[in-house]
Amino acid sequence: MRKILAVLTVSLGLWSSCSKDGTTTNYTPTCNGTVKSYRTDVAPIISSACAGCHQNYSTYSQLYASRNSVRSQVVSGNMPRSGSLSTSQKDAIACWIDNGAPNN
Numbered sequence: 001m002r003k004i005l006a007v008l009t010v011s012l013g014l015w016s017s018c019s020k021d022g023t024t025t026n027y028t029p030t031c032n033g034t035v036k037s038y039r040t041d042v043a044p045i046i047s048s049a050c051a052g053c054h055q056n057y058s059t060y061s062q063l064y065a066s067r068n069s070v071r072s073q074v075v076s077g078n079m080p081r082s083g084s085l086s087t088s089q090k091d092a093i094a095c096w097i098d099n100g101a102p103n104n
């Protein structure tokens, strides 16, 4: 029993160390039917907050292909790895993706 507990404790510790600071909180974006634009809303955020580490997100087609994981990383607060996004920046990315991630 002790052994099992020890293994559990260690694996829980490893698991929680995967998130940036252990205080990852899932965030629910507020979209209110607004349509976000790839060019004017999303691309500038990606280029300033993500492209330094992820050059692969700098074109529309590559960002589109990764949209589901991008959305979950952004709303979980796990990305960006350095720095953070404001609420309105998270909304812009999540609402754009929820709207089908159009090339607009």
Ligand code: HEC
Binding pocket: 046, 049, 050, 051, 052, 053, 054, 066, 069, 070, 071, 073, 074, 079, 080, 081, 082, 085
């Ligand atoms: C300081 C560097 C850095 C910045 C800035 C950064 N990332 Fe990351 N990102 C990483 C690293 C390193 C990994 C891989 C390790 C991991 O998943 O923890 C990663 C992983 C990811 C993944 C998971 C990829 C997969 O295969 O599932 C996504 C999605 C992602 N980042 C999106 C973003 C987005 C969106 C932004 C901007 C809001 C961003 N990242 C900013 C370093 C960064």
